[in-house]
Amino acid sequence: MSVFAKISNKVLLGINVLVVFFFLLACLAAYISPMDWPILYIFGLAFPFLLLLVFAFLCWWIFIRKQWALISAIAVILGGGAITNFFAFNFKKPFQQEKKAGQIRIVTWNVARFVEMVVNNNKGSQTRYKMLQQIKATNADILCFQEFSSSINPDWYNNIVAVSKGLGYPYFYYSHDWDGDRLFNGSVIFSRFPIVDTGIVRYPRPTLPEALLFVDIKKEKQLFRVYTTHLQSNQFRKEDISKIEALKKAKGNIISNAFYIFTKLRTAIQHRSIQADMMPEILKNSPNPTIFCGDLNDVPNSYTYHTVKGAMQDAFLKKGLGIGRTYNSLSPTLRIDYIFTDHHFEIDQIKRVTTNYSDHYMMVCDLRLAPAAD
Structure with missing residues (x-):
């Protein structure tokens, strides 16, 4: 691996750690009153975009440095509750217009x-x-x-x-x-x-x-x-x-x-x-x-x-x-x-x-x- 590639990967790793930190702050937004920490609300609004970045880094490191993928993987596990509140995981079924009894x-x-x-x-x-x-x-x-x-x-x-x-x-x-x-x-x-x-x-x-x-x-x-x-x-x-x-x-x-x-x-x-x-x-x-x-x-x-x-x-x-x-x-x-x-x-x-x-x-x-x- 070239010196440039090593430096680039370390820079990306630093960015990855920062993104994970902000992502976990966004997950905490649900549990801390904005009367105390209003800045957490901004991270909460950014949650879907931070989640997207976390997954992007996870996929990237799987192919480049598998051990570094653990950083994003752990973040996804820790933020599982926030993810399942944000995204509904169900099979898509057509809405039945006719109401059933009861x-x-x-x-x-x-x-x-x-x-x-x-x-x-x-x-x-x-x-x-x-x-x-x-x-x-x-x-x-x-x-x-x-x-x-x-x-x-x-x-x-x-x-x-x-x-x-x-x-x-x-x-x-x-x-x-x-x-x-x-x-x-x-x-x-x-x-x-x-x-x-x-x-x-x-x-x-x-x-x-x-x-x-x-x-x-x-x-x-x-x-x-x-x-x-x-x-x-x-x-x-x-x-x-x-x-x-x-x-x-x-x-x-x-x-x-x-x-x-x-x-x-x-x-x-x-x-x-x-x-x-x-x-x-x-x-x-x-x-x-x-x-x-x-x-x-x-x-x-x-x-x-x-x-x-x-x-x-x-x-x-x-x-x-x-x-x-x-x-x-x-x-x-x-x-x-x-x-x-x-x-x-x-x-x-x-x-x-x-x-x-x-x-x-x-x-x-x-x-x-x-x-x-x-």
């Missing part, structure tokens, strides 16, 4: 206020109509929507009426704040089964006025509880997106842009951690079998995901395949919308509906509730 079909979707809120016939209103048709086509029993809007102003869309009466969901719970324009925004749960109880938990300041909603639903003789929420978003504006795109292309003032984006991310993730820390106690106290649907605005190897999910089942990991992207901007690695259930439920199938009407993809899942004990 199944409960549930939908979760961040509908982005249905794109257009003012009654008209522009492109946004046409998209809203397509979204309503997409919802109708699912034939779901329960709908959980985040960033839902509705108005009692006749010049604006009343989406409560459009869904409850137009699509046949007579039972719903929508807690909203008066904003002075008779336009209400928040999360909502619609059901074709009777709702026998409802509740809301407000998140504390300094987080935005998001809320955790729940309904107790009666299906025949069985009761179960459905939660939905939308956690603190990163609130990226157009100018923020342009800074991110500039960073991707290594253009502009890299240091200034990176610090600005990190500051915004840090604020959002710390607010989300406050919200997430409330969840375990609330979910644990549910008196009925539990389903959780929501837009957590966080990836599967994050503190938010790890804290909210707890011991519940992730429906996508149970029956999905691949990364399962649900946010259709910025990066193809962003799965931030989830359906979790406790172990009273069996998960039959799940799918994403990858239309670009909203900036999120709809998720549709069929569940079975175990028979109640006599």
Whole structure:
């Protein structure tokens, strides 16, 4: 081996060790509160790319220096839990549109206020109509929507009426704040089964006025509880997106842009951690079998995901395949919308509906509730 080759391999080995170190930090992001170490969140966002590099080095050293491949191999073993949270390993099966007896079909979707809120016939209103048709086509029993809007102003869309009466969901719970324009925004749960109880938990300041909603639903003789929420978003504006795109292309003032984006991310993730820390106690106290649907605005190897999910089942990991992207901007690695259930439920199938009407993809899942004990 030439001197140049030896030096090159040692440089690559040094880079490999650094990548493995960052990869393991990314794996730790799920277990350490961003209130203490916000920088770990950035490594967590970079997890899929670090994982790709770790595998690339593993394959490279297998052919060049097998003993050095152990560095990446050990990293993969140590990061196994983070990998299986990030990627679903199941055989791909076609989604069966026809519901089977005993199944409960549930939908979760961040509908982005249905794109257009003012009654008209522009492109946004046409998209809203397509979204309503997409919802109708699912034939779901329960709908959980985040960033839902509705108005009692006749010049604006009343989406409560459009869904409850137009699509046949007579039972719903929508807690909203008066904003002075008779336009209400928040999360909502619609059901074709009777709702026998409802509740809301407000998140504390300094987080935005998001809320955790729940309904107790009666299906025949069985009761179960459905939660939905939308956690603190990163609130990226157009100018923020342009800074991110500039960073991707290594253009502009890299240091200034990176610090600005990190500051915004840090604020959002710390607010989300406050919200997430409330969840375990609330979910644990549910008196009925539990389903959780929501837009957590966080990836599967994050503190938010790890804290909210707890011991519940992730429906996508149970029956999905691949990364399962649900946010259709910025990066193809962003799965931030989830359906979790406790172990009273069996998960039959799940799918994403990858239309670009909203900036999120709809998720549709069929569940079975175990028979109640006599």
